[in-house]
Amino acid sequence: MVMRTGSMHAVLFAVAVVGLVIVGVVTVGDQWWWLPPLASVHGAHIDWLFDITMVITGIVFVVVHLLLAYFVWRYRMRSPEQQAYFYLENRPLEVTYTIIPAIVLTGLVAEGTRAWFQIHGTPPENAMPVRVIGEQFAWRFQYPGSDGELGRFHPRYVSEVNPFGIDPGDPAAKDDIVTTELHVPVNKPVVAYINAKDVLHSFFVPELRVKQDAVPGMTTRFWFVPTRIGTYDIPCTELCGQGHYIMRGQMVVESDTVFEAWLAEQPTLATILGLSQ
Template structure:
């Protein structure tokens, strides 16, 4: 009897803790409310299944408790029960997976007007690259990374001469504009994660992964690495500052291009002149 009551209390306490807990997600600051909805649906389904299983266990403990003279009835199989359990399990799994597949399709379908930026992770800092006035990112190669070229940009690619390179500093983005984030790592697995944006993706050495989002709220948001990447993993921090477009462009004008960092300002000017002609 005591075990049955304890099981019921565990189920009730777990549900109440979830509903009344002061710990919840940070306020949403992007278009990905679909991810919140999917996680909430998963909570409801798994919570209902957990409660049902625990209550059923409590019922069995109480209903089939030991009594003097009672003998256990051996029942090796019950096809009707197995059928119902199979159907219920399939429906529950499909209910959790289907919304996730829909959201995943949205997650990897980038809007045509999204601006491409690049995030590079390394132990233990973040570097960013934004397109210059030509609106295009140049090519890069990890073998070209050096102190003067921290993101390994190809010096002979004219599209990269006006790229804005930001090393170990904050990333600025305009509010309300979709962004495609290209992700690279030059050493181990990293994961670029801003909790308020809800979007994240592993950064795999030798590959370029991506996702997209639209910042919907101005503010300053913490960047975390969501993949254990070494002894200073917890200190791998940065910030994303989302601001109005005029403030963003004012900040952008103050940043240095790859050509300026590498001592090739004339190359960048020639590239601009060629494109304008």
């Protein structure tokens, strides 16, 4: 078989592009590609879903493009009189390429739903509650204090002295601890109740593999178990106004004793508002 110079060039070009992509991914890819190191128990399931989706779609991508290239080459026009073969439908082929993706996608969606329910389902009994309040343009946090109960939150209670919007009339609120940094003990379950004071925000800690909208007027919830001591950013991932780009909190995962010592130093709502304890 004799290849014309033009198609030879095209083949060489295709090989060069594929080669460059492979070399690029292998040499520099792992420096910036993919997710930051995992720091939660549930996150492993999410990562597995990412990986399996990547493998399945990657195989399909390569196979489809190889087939496409083969067909373009195999059935190329060889003479001006050549006519393309045309047919309207091919039942077995259409059934096959509908059913196989349907089964694979159903499996992926089922696994994704299972992961979703693990994160958003009922938290364990001993989970530490913490309220996360999003506002333009910061995160605030509320811990339940010694009674283990979070005081009510509503934007109507927001004032200069009570920027947290916690109901001072609620007996459960007095001992509540309010902070501007989220601290959590390592390897302990935490259940986060997410609220918003003004507009939509979104709580995101990439290392936890969790992203949850903060919606005005409703409470959203998820729970997690942090597995790695360290400090993590909490960027807001919902465009929430002019200062959206600077809306970034911090989550500190620390040992039990360090956490307890930190919590003991934080002011209670009663102290801040000058209420009698």
